[in-house]
Amino acid sequence: MMKKRLAMVIDSSSCIDCKACMTACKVENQVPAGNWRNWIKVQDADFVQSSRPEGADSIHFQPGNCMHCDNPTCVQACPTSATYKDEKDGTVRVNENLCIGCGSCIPACPYGARYRRPDKKIVDKCDFCEHRRQRGDLPACVTTCPTKARTFGDLNDPDSDVARLLKRNKTVRVINPESDTRPNIYYMSMTAPLNWPVKAEIPTPIQLWKSVNPLVWGFVGLNALGVLAMLGKQLLVKDEVPVSAHEEKKEDGDEQ
């Protein structure tokens, strides 16, 4: 099967800041109070007294979420390979079983797309609603948006809405020039604000370690560490019966 490159094209000039996408995401992904997987950035109007704001200088709302970058600094920052780039569809994912909740990836994201989930003690972020996609639905934010500001799809499919939008329109990617992570969220060119992504901060030990010989260490070492972490996690959580096993048992009628 051909690889996918899942992406969003956002027409932020359609956004009315109604926050339907944020609420839909919060419910769909059970994001705890005080945290968000997505957002709407605001470029405030520039009021010059007694003249009214017009055109591009006026207020602008810009929806966003994890940019599922092609050069993801969060992946570089993760010591356990819990954060990884899914080669099947291009999404940046967090493997909950590998994540140790260290939070190194949080400042490594220029977009602030990651947060530490207090209930699960792991780092969480947008996964383009993986469980909805599995059943053939669009991400919750896309489905619910009143003005259809968000379009989602596979850039590798030339017939997809996102591919068509990219072909027909001038688009931009919102980046910090010091940390171009090659995001997969495209904005129609008039979008604002543009200057909000921060420089990615990768913790120095991880950076050093990974920079020794990126080919060797970055590949072999990281995987080895991942295996170790997985092993460790399995040893640590040995007593907990995985949910799926539990359900299987029930279906077998053992408990009845």
Place this chain on the structure above:
Amino acid sequence: MSSKVSTPISRRSFLKWSGAATAATVVGSKTPVLHALVPSNKNTADGKVEHHFSTCDMCLNKCGLVARVENGVVTKLDPNQKFLKSRGMLCARGNAGIAQLYDPDRLKYPLLRKGKRGEGKWQRLSWNEALDYAAKQLRDIAEKYTRCGVLFSPGSDMQSTFVHWFAEVFGSYNITTHESACLLSRNRAYLDTFGEVPFSDVLHTKYIIMAGANRYEALITPDSIDLMSTRKNGTKLVVLDPRYTKTAALADEWYPVRPGTDMAFFLAIIHVIISEKLYDPAYASEKLYGLEQLGEHVKPYSPEWAEAECEIPAKDIYRIARELAAAAPAAIVYPGRRTSDYVNSTQIRRSMAILNALLGNWDKPGGLLAARQVGLSRVELPEAPFYEDNPDDRLDIGRAHMMFEEEGSFKHMRDAIIEGEPYPIKGWFVYKHNPLQSEANRQRTLEMMEKLDFVLTVDIAMSDTAWMSDLVLPAPSYLERQDPASGLQGSSACACVVTRNPVVPALFESKPVFEILKELANRLELGEYFDFTIEEYRKQQLKNLADAERALREDGVYYNPSKLYGVYEGRIYKTKSKKIELYNERYAEMGVDPMPTYRPPRKVPSGRFRMVVGRNAYFTHCTTQNNSLLHELMPENSLWIHPKAASGLGIKEGDLVEVSSAAGKGELKASLKDGIREDTVYMASGFGVLSKGLTNIHGKGACMAEILEDFSDELSGNMAMHETFVKVARKVA
């Protein structure tokens, strides 16, 4: 209480609906939301996923939705993509419906007040005890003061119709609804111009002026969504608002109009259109009544004159008038919804209606649309009994020139109850309505309640009005209810029918108001008038729509492909002259200005501000502020004040300020906003609550109703919420 749950959408039709027949797999259950609240006797097996159509009730739009139910727990509400009226969307409130269903603050069982009103001491009653008690109170009042001695305040949901019916068979004509805090002045103005209240064809218009309407925040479907689509196609949007709302922010032109002077602007536009003959003379002579009188009437209202009143430059008024006329008939002066703003709101809206008439946009693409045929049948119910000892009229009759008989005016009703004239009202039945938060002058409402022997509130949560009641009965949310069918006008999108079946069984001891009324009727020897089920009622409603039951089952909505434009071909207007009335004879006969005559608003005294109110996209009136998901979007309200005005008062961003008026006062934080006039302040509704049963918002922000004085529109009796002048002072910590 209905324990019957709607039949889930069949797998086949669900796949059809989701447009994803190829890729659908059912995933396992996720952690349920607030599992503890869900009854343990689940009626669905573990791992079972169902989808049910329903109709949102988080505001009045009634958007179609699909509820995902996993293991008997509603886990997600998604838009019904086939629902044209909402253009297949669900807003933040729609998504937050789940937090209304599983709200820990929900009322769980009947409560009887112990101690003083508002003290918060309650005794739990069984339903039998509660209904016996309520029936006895209603009977006692009826015997002592006549049946009109009970005031009914139905909400505006799909079961409210049964509260109206109950009031009728019980024998009281004293009913006030939400409407007299909302849109009665607009309705009055359009009825008295066109003979009908129109809808706007926002999607197909080329030019739209919004004055006193905020469609990107106060969401109305399909108008709010269509406003974006039409703007993308080049439609021009001009907004008049003292406040830089999101609608103003996204408009082509925003004019921070001097509050209360919109009529000056519109009369000047009319002046230009008539003096420059920018209207269609053939249309005018055929359809319009009183063009000559209007021409004379608007002569003094030049753009230069208007500029001094409304502070919009004369050159812009000339230009807008010409642009508007060039776009006509696909041009709209948006009629608006909440027009409870000034003492002459009906006349302000009349000036806008008259301008629409001159644009010749009635019943045309991109203009104002007449109601389309939906096709629901009227349910035949037995004739309501006649009570000989009843007074002749509503209690509030005659207190405004042109009140609506079925709606009345809460302000005037409240005054009359306090005065006890011409007859006493001693009981109040409230259903999902919260006048203590939504009606100006809270102290006055409390004063009214002191005159009452019995106040009964049926609601989902402990609203302020419930908190101050004698008996509080728990109602289920819309996701737990079976409702009658409801016909919706969706402008150019559709004319459609929606309904509701329970998605999950009702939680706790909640009971739908229909069941409550039925049991009360039985206890009051009125059982024969409620001798039907909602199922039977709905069947009668749908009897002339052959395909409706199937469509509702399979698509969650029935569309009537009725005529959209040209509905008035061969029809006369329902006005006295049978034409569109620029000049209204009936007004003249009553001594009311037959054409809108400008009266400047009272001047804001120095050291004071005019307070205005308005919606945002997260709250419906005063009802959803405590919803945990929406609460997170706006945990408290703040006072919008211009930085210049604030600096003069030593107020900085985030400072606690006291806002006071002749009616009352409140404390809240200041938000310094360039986007508000220096003479105006604003706050959102629904905070500063009395009820300790609203745990997220109790103690947060200030109450709009406490501070607003109770002015009202002279013609319709609608509340006038932009007439209050307030003092603002920094609170010293």
